[in-house]
Amino acid sequence: MDTDLSSQDRKDLDKFIKFFALKTVQVIVQARLGEKICTRSSSSPTGSDWFNLAIKDIPEVTHEAKKALAGQLPAVGRSMCVEISLKTSEGDSMELEIWCLEMNEKCDKEIKVSYTVYNRLSLLLKSLLAITRVTPAYRLSRKQGHEYVILYRIYFGEVQLSGLGEGFQTVRVGTVGTPVGTITLSCAYRINLAFMSTRQFERTPPIMGIIIDHFVDRPYPSSSPMHPCNYRAGEDNGAVYPSVEDSQEVCTTSFSTSPPSQCVFTVTKAHFQTPPPVVTDTLKVPVMGLAFSHQLSSSRLSYQPAALGVGSADMGYPVLFAGGLNAAHPHQLIGPGKEGGVPPIPNQPAHGTQADQERMCTPLDGVHYSAATPSSSEDTETVSNSSEGKCGSPHDLLETIFIRKVGAFVNKPINQVNPPDSPETESPLQGSLHSEGSSGSSTGNTHDDFVMIDFKPAFSKDDILPMDLGTFYREFQNPPQLSSLSIDIGAQSMAEDLDSLPEKLAVHEKNVKEFDAFVETLQ
């Protein structure tokens, strides 16, 4: 079939298709992050913007997409699919869309790879940008918050549309003919969203003023098509998200990865207002991407009710992603502390630590927080993972679920978790009854159970009226009303004031020059 294609053309075509697939995933996932995307035009090509479009790369998403592809390319019978689903705080999930990148056998031998195919792919990406904003899931993703989050899953193989419910609709984004087949990009989306409208989300009040962060052991119910990933704690195979996937094929990432000890996303749009300490989820956070870190973690995601007292209305961001394939990355989200939270672990230093990441595994044994560095400059994202989990699913359906749940934020040191101690000083009444007076003398009989002490308040003088605190309290419990507050006297004084006003004004007018001189000295 491709005998007419030169080896260079074939190589180029494979490269184009590969990066087109990666960019497709980026566009789709970024369109479901819940926020507005903005990239700059540039008159000078940097050599890293594929298809002449400024599409940022979220390293984690690229990583997952590459894992899903596993070195293969979309071909006949082998489609790359991005599944977008919704998960409620109660654990219910629903598939919303399946985006399919397919290849059929219809070839266009005449087409020129280096220019025409490339430009057609660019046009197709533009169409994808437009179409991702018009399907129903876009509006849902923009409103995601603590009630629900949007997840993604990438898989390679046969398209699975059964989860979309009955009557799903399909929209074709576009096609590009190539010498080896025709690439088709389409989206099948659910139209029956009745599940959402009838759901009522219950919330339980926080316990003792402590807002509990929520991490579920197994975030997905057994009926869900998604499979959680088992993360092995402490394992680090060095799978840091590369900023350069292949040295010869770099086309994106303006982001650099942080050292393996940290999973840090630096915020591109720094919306957070509070400085660190920030909270890092120990659950893997899939895509944080752009402007997330602080805000995301501070806003919502909570799978259990009463997660957040935080008003998330102003937080547009959240997103939860289920990464496809063997995710092994404990992606941590960093968020500013918002409300008193539960930090059952010791306070962490300002930078995320390896230890926390290593403890990131299911089942969760509690809430783990670690402060992380705040965002630095724009256009930088750093992601790294320190451990890699194993995925027990079949290779075809390998998927990794990243779930990030964010609950309350810790902005207090751990020793403030408990309600504040009762005041050290006892009430006067108590003082008169009990022995632990702060003043007064003690009889000093340590062998007695309690010792009576006379409480002599400092404001009670013995020569005037010897009294203890209790007597004083009773005596002065009902003091007489101030005379100036009585109506008659008040009215009388006001009348006198009004009468004397003209005289006072006359005096002041005489002394105008003095006043002016005084004001000038002040200037």
Next chain:
Amino acid sequence: MNCRAEVLEVSVEGRQVEEAMLAVLHTVLLHRSTGKFHYKKEGTYSIGTVGTQDVDCDFIDFAYVRVSSEELDRALRKAVGEFKDALRNSGNDGMGQISLEFYQKKKSRWPFPDECIPWELWTIKVNVVNLANEQERQICREKVGEKLCEKIINIVEITDSLGTSVTTTMRRLIKDTLAL
């Protein structure tokens, strides 16, 4: 060269005219914009990068993507603003149309003027409706949003169907332009 003509129709409330027009026109321009061409000495050229940004509508439950170019946005807003004013003042029962034409400018020899050869024409027919109360306006917000979603899908389908031929046309246009 034949000029392809596409017609889209929308029915909107008065205050939605601007946003609806901008959404459609920006979507078309997104598909028809390329990065800046830099002509190089060796007879090759390089192409700049097009950035994109999301735009939320205020009067319609709708969002769209446009090219990140303030100059382009200003030019469109100016044209759409003039159109909206003309529509309001025309008294044609709120019916009007605005067109976006893509043409090739061919320089002619003196004394002949430059030749403008259109190769694609997008026409948006607008029908302005008047609504009686806030409830109707709210329904209109949603309905127009859904309609615009359909229009975007239409535009994408059209651009896809035009496909290779347009790419070839554009390539020829660019070559012609750079050769002069």
